[in-house]
Amino acid sequence: MRRTLTAAAVPAGLLAVGLLATGCQQSGKADPKGANRVSVTLTDDGCRPSPAKVGAGPVTFTITNKDSAKVREAELLRNGVIVGEKENLTPGLSGTFSLNLKAGKYQMYCPNAKTEKTDFTVTGTAADSTQDPAVRKALSAATTGYHDYVVSEVDLLLPATKKFTDAVRAGDVAKAKTLYAAARYHYETIEPVAESFGDLDPDVDARANDVTDPKSWTGFHRIEKALWQDRSLAGMATVANKLDADLLRLKALVAKQKYQPAQLANGATELLNEVASSKITGEEDRYSHTDLTDFEANVTGGRKAFDLLKPALDKTDPALASKVDEAYDGVFAALKPHAGTYSGTTFVDYSTVGEAQRRTLTQKVDALAEPLSQVAAKVTG
Template sequence: MPKIMRTALRSLPVLVLVTGVAACADDKSSSTSDSAAPGAAKVTINVTDDGCTPSPATATAGPINFEIKNTTATKVTEAELLRGDTIMGEKENLTPGLSGSFSLKLDAGKYTVYCPNAKTEKVDFTVSGSAAAGSADAAVGTALTDATTRYQQYVAAEVDKLIPATKTFTDAVRSNNLDAAKKAYAPARYFYEEVEPVAESFGDLDPDLDARIDDVDNPAEWTGFHRIEKGLWEDKSTKGLAPVATKLDQDVAKLKTLVATVKFQPAQLANGATELLNEVASSKITGEEDRYSHTDLSDFEANVTGAQEAFSLLQPALEKIDPTLSSTVRQQFASVLDSIKPFKRGDTYVDYTTVKEDQRKVLTQKVDALAEPLSQVAAKVTL
């Protein structure tokens, strides 16, 4: 996540101003299968190199479906809706000819459409009036409330595991034990990758923890897991990494403090689940994420496991709302996890460079088959 473009908060906003967020569909298609919330107003955002103006620029509080289109823009491939510094919804990787959408249930207030790298990056968007009350029955409402409570507990528990796992990793770095550090790298990252969308909501914390070299303006300021990864595998040395290791411990401790304050909406769980699937498709399957260690399949499993946990907590409510969709998503999660089992060796996975292109294609197809129905869940659980 480039710091120059990612100083705003990300996928799972801490604020509870949004009462529903629909997940993003697969960015590789020229259309979107995202489901709009029932009765949603329509706002079109045309992405251009000059800027991105919403049409209309005002809306009534309640469900709103934002349709993002890029016809010819080459410098701008992303549109976000901000309230203050908080990203309420976004669509990324929209190269010319691609389109996508996201749905939100917004309260009255001032918002901003933000298109990084455009000539005019920010344009005002205004919501007025009051949103109508949700129509979910009492049993559904109770199930969704329980899901958000239990997800907060899950996130806190995984961060509690992340802290000692990271210290095992950083202690090895500080003691110049190259082999031990390499062995501890993927297990520590696993807990982080399970809950990464939550970490992304805290401004620069995710880049500090997880930025890749091409995501930073000044390589001398590069920190986090991947900075150490490069030292261990490419430079084959822990020289100069002790301060980076100590900062990593500090940033993980900061994450623990922050997650204790997070409050979730039901649709945000579904949005976060799809964000994790997008992580798999955009950086794990391509081999971009762990380009030095090639431990991508461990991250792959962690992303899918984290997404599955969010979905499973929503499942009791979704069974009442749309049992067919619930069953489809559940089956596709099982299919994706089954697809990586042949590459597992004990507690680890094979070096990702040994996974052939045809095998990667199968993994991509499995993820796509899950992402499509999963992208429909957020609108279903919007109250």
């Protein structure tokens, strides 16, 4: 999810969850057992959910962009917090996300529409879960494990970034360049979590085209431009200071988060979406060409979420679990030849990767996309 820095950005909240947005844009074909189904059509006028009221429990949202060039995503909000989303839907494409929803007032939010928000209501109490107790226990362990993983990644992110920003403040262009990719790595492993906190992700990770006012542009990519294109760190100390402060805010926010199993699966798929929509295209690190480091970080973070869910998925759909596992192996195998040391921070300059090699990477990502998109529905009890 990339947001322009405007007042329309959603306030801080829970993990933003979305399903696949790769080239084919078909996802989530299996619904959770007994799930309510809600259809949402994106138009220039808005995105009204149908039905607009459902009972508590598993809900699968199918989002379709009929013909809108302005509206490309839909988000489910509760009290201004993103609890589910589907993005990067160009005209003619569709996708889904599944969640377990409690009773309450929600809103369907579609940025840039004439009417951006439409009410959505969940009523009653969810029926008692029919999941195998062993599956419920495994899923509970997965959500706890994911919380711990996110916290640990932020704990690695802060010192890595501090080394980078110290070099920026010192005006050492050469040293800052060597530290840039390593600083970003741990942010990219948990990007969907960071994206859920309103303006935090745009402040940390916005690209030039995401910003309406260039003077307000901050974060990693603002410094990246200074290093590789401007070749000067003049004025970047302030940006470095803000980056450190924003990541301290991220540390405080992730410490409080709780997740449901579908959010882990949706987050893994959203990380794959990040690979397909900005890493393979070379849009992410357009000045430094360190896109492959981000690519690996996204896939690593997604696999961690999947690996935590796998003990439960092995019980409910072992064939799907095996298929996703093999597809992840395929993505890493395709990435490995481009590594300098394959340390998680060193890869070849992405501008040197030819079209044939990029097609191979795309094919492996697509092979993972379809089975991975089915996992959320399998773990929404």
